[in-house]
Amino acid sequence: MKSADSHVRLTPACFSGDWTPGKSYLGYHEYAHRWNGWAIPYFTREVGDQIVRDQDELRSSSVVESVARVHFDEIRDAFVTTYPDHPGESDIGAGFDEGDLHLYEVGQGWTWVDEAIDLEGGG
Numbered sequence: 001m002k003s004a005d006s007h008v009r010l011t012p013a014c015f016s017g018d019w020t021p022g023k024s025y026l027g028y029h030e031y032a033h034r035w036n037g038w039a040i041p042y043f044t045r046e047v048g049d050q051i052v053r054d055q056d057e058l059r060s061s062s063v064v065e066s067v068a069r070v071h072f073d074e075i076r077d078a079f080v081t082t083y084p085d086h087p088g089e090s091d092i093g094a095g096f097d098e099g100d101l102h103l104y105e106v107g108q109g110w111t112w113v114d115e116a117i118d119l120e121g122g123g
Contacts, residue, residue, distance in 0.1 A: 010029055013041070013116055015041040016115070017112055019067075026043075027042055027047060029041045035108075039112040041105070042098070045104065048093075048106045049072065052071060055068060055069065068081050068083050068107070076094060079092075093106050
């Protein structure tokens with residue numbers, strides 16, 4: 001989890017995983033900070049809520065029972081991820097402020113792939 005007092009500048013990117021075919025999510029990360037080579041993205045609440053909806057849809061249509069369950073906990077100001085194959089364990093992505101943004105880590109330990117985006121519109 002990112003430290004709220006970190007002074008590292010996060011950059012925007014799109015993030016996807018093999019469980020999200022055709023979908024990607026706008027988030028932020030420090031490119032050099034990785035987990036086993038995978039990106040560690042941080043998302044706004046709105047994007048995190050979309051990930052929750054997509055996970056719910058995946059879980060309801062999947063024959064695989066190990067699909068993670070993600071929900072937002074208002075009291076903790078955090079996205080909480082639980083895994084059917086690890087009962088009693090959960091990952092908590094608490095919100096933190098980064099400049100004008102309030103961000104969350106969603107899906108800690110997931111194999112997120114990052115793709116740079118062009119904010120200048122130059123291709």
